[in-house]
Amino acid sequence: MKLVYFRGKVPNFGDELNLDVWPALLPKGFLDEDESELFVGIGSIIGTQMPAHARKFVMGSGYAGYMGLPDVHDGSWDIRFVRGPKTAETLNISPDLAICDSAILLRAMNLPAPAPNIGVAFMPHYESLERGNWAEVCRLAGITLIDATKPNDTVLAQIKGARLLITEAMHGAIVADALRTPWISAKPIFWGHHMKWLDWSSALGIDLRMQELAPSNVLEAYIRATGRGGMRGKTGRLAASPLATLPNTYFAHRAARHLQRLSQMEPQLSEESRIIDATDRAMTAVDAFVRSRVAVS
Structure with missing residues (x-):
């Protein structure tokens, strides 16, 4: 299963977070270069540019109109959660899947110490x-x-x-x-x-x-x-x-x-209660996805 995210001519913090979050939270070896299955991560990357033949697993991504609107009900998409209610509405999926941008999962990781004098x-x-x-x-x-x-x-x-x-x-x-x-x-x-x-x-x-x-x-x-x-x-x-x-x-x-x-x-x-709840729901969705993949293998 290959991690996909936007890469421009220069690195961009939001997109590059994929390289921090998913290796830290997913089991070692979970991601590879197999393009028949795509792990759709952080960023506004839901769109028609995704290969039609690939199975696409969406984990907190968003739709922002940068690319064409895909039919996520065509059998090739498995949406675990999306960035927010506007994405859910546009894709015509359950509002219960509008949890948050998956960069929120930084809260579950060890991060660098604060820089001084900012x-x-x-x-x-x-x-x-x-x-x-x-x-x-x-x-x-x-x-x-x-x-x-x-x-x-x-x-x-x-x-x-x-x-x-x-x-x-x-x-x-x-x-x-x-x-x-x-x-x-x-x-x-x-x-x-x-x-x-x-x-x-x-x-x-x-x-x-x-x-x-x-x-x-x-x-x-x-x-x-x-x-x-x-x-x-x-x-x-x-x-x-x-x-x-x-x-x-x-x-x-x-x-x-x-x-x-x-x-x-x-x-x-x-609100503190909202971010705690969203973090828990996102982490639960990721854990459930990992368990489902382990069970299949």
């Missing part, structure tokens, strides 16, 4: 690190930048050590909530990433308060205005040219002031 931190979506100027914004704001493309042990330690996490990356909030670090959600500048936040937060009964995020440069201002997410073409070249130096400086200082204002807002955390 204070308030900001975690951009990994795509915003390439498009934006967030290192400079965080420097101006006096806020720690958490880079979603860095090794997971580093990111986990920083989230654990933060007094407050402002995050554009959904798995920043998911992990912060699981580890009980107060967080503030920043609405992703690229609109295509919005729906999945409501899917996850609804599963934990969180009344999500998403705050606007000020763009950090000309390119992000263009993305905010148009809903287009690419860096290529005339606009991307112009945004990186000397002509954009002054407006980019303006946007960076404006975004830094905005981050400082966000850091003064009331953060969020799910």
